[in-house]
Amino acid sequence: MTSGCVQHEHDAFLCIIYGRCTKFLPHSAMTMPSPNLEVPEKRASSGFIFVFITITLDMLALGLIVPVLPNFLKEMTGGDVGEAAHMIGVFGFFWALMQFISMPIMGALSDQIGRKPILLISNFGQALSNLLTAFAPGFWLLLLSRILSGAVSAVGSTANAYVADTEPKETRARKFGMLGAAFGLGFILGPAIGGYLGGINLRLPFFVAAGLCTLNGLFGLIMLKESLKPENRRPFRWNSANPIGSIQFLGSNPKILKLTLIRALCDFAQAVYPSTFVLYGFYRYGWESDVAGLTLGLVGLSSMIVQAGLVGPIIRRIGEVSTLILGLFLGALGYGLYAWAPNQYILWASVPIASLAGIYGAAVQSLLTRQIGPEEQGRLQGAVGAVQAATNMVGPLVFTAIFAWSIAPVRDPSLPGLALSLAAFCLLIATGIAATGARQFRADQASAKN
Numbered sequence: 001m002t003s004g005c006v007q008h009e010h011d012a013f014l015c016i017i018y019g020r021c022t023k024f025l026p027h028s029a030m031t032m033p034s035p036n037l038e039v040p041e042k043r044a045s046s047g048f049i050f051v052f053i054t055i056t057l058d059m060l061a062l063g064l065i066v067p068v069l070p071n072f073l074k075e076m077t078g079g080d081v082g083e084a085a086h087m088i089g090v091f092g093f094f095w096a097l098m099q100f101i102s103m104p105i106m107g108a109l110s111d112q113i114g115r116k117p118i119l120l121i122s123n124f125g126q127a128l129s130n131l132l133t134a135f136a137p138g139f140w141l142l143l144l145s146r147i148l149s150g151a152v153s154a155v156g157s158t159a160n161a162y163v164a165d166t167e168p169k170e171t172r173a174r175k176f177g178m179l180g181a182a183f184g185l186g187f188i189l190g191p192a193i194g195g196y197l198g199g200i201n202l203r204l205p206f207f208v209a210a211g212l213c214t215l216n217g218l219f220g221l222i223m224l225k226e227s228l229k230p231e232n233r234r235p236f237r238w239n240s241a242n243p244i245g246s247i248q249f250l251g252s253n254p255k256i257l258k259l260t261l262i263r264a265l266c267d268f269a270q271a272v273y274p275s276t277f278v279l280y281g282f283y284r285y286g287w288e289s290d291v292a293g294l295t296l297g298l299v300g301l302s303s304m305i306v307q308a309g310l311v312g313p314i315i316r317r318i319g320e321v322s323t324l325i326l327g328l329f330l331g332a333l334g335y336g337l338y339a340w341a342p343n344q345y346i347l348w349a350s351v352p353i354a355s356l357a358g359i360y361g362a363a364v365q366s367l368l369t370r371q372i373g374p375e376e377q378g379r380l381q382g383a384v385g386a387v388q389a390a391t392n393m394v395g396p397l398v399f400t401a402i403f404a405w406s407i408a409p410v411r412d413p414s415l416p417g418l419a420l421s422l423a424a425f426c427l428l429i430a431t432g433i434a435a436t437g438a439r440q441f442r443a444d445q446a447s448a449k450n
Helices: 041-065 069-076 081-113 115-135 139-151 155-166 169-200 204-223 243-250 254-270 272-285 289-340 344-370 374-406 418-449
Strands: none
Touching: 041 115, 041 155, 041 169, 041 204, 069 081, 069 272, 081 115, 081 139, 081 155, 081 243, 081 272, 081 374, 115 139, 115 155, 115 204, 155 169, 169 204, 169 289, 169 344, 243 254, 243 374, 254 272, 254 289, 254 344, 254 374, 254 418, 272 289, 272 344, 272 374, 272 418, 289 344, 289 418, 344 374, 374 418
């Protein structure tokens, strides 16, 4: 469980429903790194530290909500787990639809006004979204809060752009991995605290999350240095903010198309987490909010260890291409173990394996940025982000429908792990696609070095 964005991610864990790109940074930095920008090392370092803290606090606010939202929705539906799953699917669809529309717009705006304003808009917008959720008496205000969340969801992707602005190609993968560790750190503390607060009152975590987002925005308003110099900014143009046109751009380069297809399969598979994972634990293992929070905290800890301590060494040892293939395979294995774990102890033991999938995110992001020159990076990142948003629209609806079908009263025996099994299969397909392109990707890297 992420990147957004900075992704997912598991790198994109729960980003679809709750308004972040978790997934480790959803590798869909939607904005353009300025081609001629030179940032002094000290300034770049201090800026990265702030972005790291921003992502950590952002994920902490998100993690507070995750353990209690399923019970929150069950309470609204009179205890109907299947109906709660359908509601999560609807929320996920509209969140992703708004992201699909707004991501290219936010990216084009950040090329004109800079990265800092977009980060601030996202933080304050998420604070308002959480307040709407906390006060929501029913479905429609909850839906409005998810629509707002999707429209302003740009923290992870803009952080990716900040790194792309300030880091050379040689160190980007390591920095993307460190941002993934920030996601994990926030998710260690957030779910455990959220589960405790939810035991007091199911709405309390939403108020706390709103407060954290507000404080984070105020902190950024005062402390964050802009990475995009005025002379490197570009005027906003609607044709560059068109999600359909940006997706068509991907077909012009077969290697970019193949990497984007891998990303799309992974993003689709990762949608199983926000849409069904906690409900799966409630249904199959009888979890309460506190156990769900501790489980997600374990996932966050494992993810942080992988992103902070393993991504860089693994890429240095076996290269980006082999890291991509290995991460995809381990992700498929981890999802499969989740799906068929006979008890929660086996599931908990599978968390480190599934978390190792996080190594693929930095690898695929770095490989994508290598396929094109700096003058078209913004267009590339916006297109990849639009594809991710499209998969996020479909994924929650598919996985929640499968989960609801698999546990229906007429199903004997029930098959609660079916949705996770489909996710594992998608990652196996992605592994095969990566393996077929491995030789060409390695050849490109070798020629670039020469």
